[in-house]
Amino acid sequence: MALPDSEAQRIAALRALNILDTPPDHVFDELVAYAAHALRMHGAGLTLVDAQRVWFKAATTPLLQAGERALSFCTHVVEAMQPLEIRDARLDPRFLAHELVAGDVGLCFYAGSPIILKNGHCIGTVFVVDTQPRKLNDEHRLILNSLAQIAAGEIERQYPPLGA
Template identity: 45%
Template sequence: MQAPALPANEAERLAALYALLILDTPPEQRFDKIVEFAAGEFDVPIALLSLIDRERQWFKASTGLDVCETGRDISFCGHAILARDIMVVPDALEDPRFAGNPLVTGAPGIRFYAGAPLVLPSGAALGTLCLIDRRPRTLDAMELGILATLRDLAVLELGRAEGGADD
């Protein structure tokens, strides 16, 4: 297993995240609807809107997972924010970055992961909209486009975030 590296702009990225005042806020329908749609559209048991904090990844919205955060050191999303493209891991057991990861070898049993980085206009990647499955799989070009569109919607909503629930 490989812990994710820190982005070159980590200080600016964290400042942008903290400026949103969104960490540890209650669920919001606008984000919940995006992850629920993603899970249904892609037929995956887990979809998350994950924000990468200094030492953890925190889930602003999730479906199919009973925890609200995990350590950043074991997060797939920590790897995904290092690039601007969608990161697809067809089979985590065959990827040296993740094969020994406790999220792969134990619950929730991740095999497939696709994470679309949530990048603000400033260039700060705050987290991901991600899809997780317990079986290996891939995404075709059309599916990647749909995931990118859903990610863009999530980024627009993050831009409107003021730290309070809307429902």
């Protein structure tokens, strides 16, 4: 997927928050725990997508951790600035070789919603995953989208951009 022309500005907006590589935070931990519970999923996380990597601010399982941007499900959400639902990643050519899909974890399902700041930049995702093929219903989509909006507000509250 080709990067949008605004990618440099998006990265600058993310880095201005000074949130990357910060310690865990109970607010974000609770947010992803709620996402996994409410949607009855195996796991959930909150990612921030930097230039070359995807960094996890929160995750319900240690299997979900920082990795290469090019291999990440979340990259697709950030670049499109749209929610993404992959019902069975084992059938999606983009993710057949992904270590969480092809490896021991056996990840099948992914659904992510973009974290979009007030300035219009998408900096990451709130997502859920499962080891079984799944399909979100309308209520679950609403919950996931709402949690991404809550995450955006909390990030901007806790990490105001440098110079703001």
